[in-house]
Amino acid sequence: MQTITIKNTRHSGYRRGGLVFQSGDNILPLDQLKPEQLAAIKADAVLLIKQAPTTTASHPQGAMVQDRVDSAITITEAFDLLETANTEHFTSKGLPQIDALEQLLGRKITAAERHSAWQSYCAEQEQAL
Known part of the structure; x- marks a missing residue:
């Protein structure tokens, strides 16, 4: 499953693009993000795309997981x-x-x-x- 790691630098419950983010790293299934949601996330200074799209083990649908993808970016x-x-x-x-x-x-x-x-x-x- 293609995922993307987004870091929320504010409090848990922060909302953007119809999504609710936990504080810290949030791993989202890329195929469930609409282009306008991804654009809203990229435009928000509070949310940082920490890990570019990566294939990881499957997570429950819609789950925001508080762990890191093992591969680091350069x-x-x-x-x-x-x-x-x-x-x-x-x-x-x-x-x-x-x-x-x-x-x-x-x-x-x-x-x-x-x-x-x-x-x-x-x-x-x-x-x-």
Whole structure:
């Protein structure tokens, strides 16, 4: 079953797109999300897409599970999940916020690690154009 992990940074019972989120990680079946629900989740600064769609063991229909998908995302994948217009995701100087990256990665990072990875990421993006 394809699932997506969404981290709710607020209280349990937070609602968005007709869904109720528990505090922390929520694993949702991707095939049960409508495009407009996914868009609402992506646009909400309180909800972070922590894990891109992944295949995991089946969960009861509609269940929001408080565990993590075993596979971690890379810092480059985390950059792709951040929204440039969101001030909780990017600094005023256009750098990804360390807190937002740490939430997505599930680990601590340094400013130097972020800076180095960001420079490489931007260079790759320019070459792709």
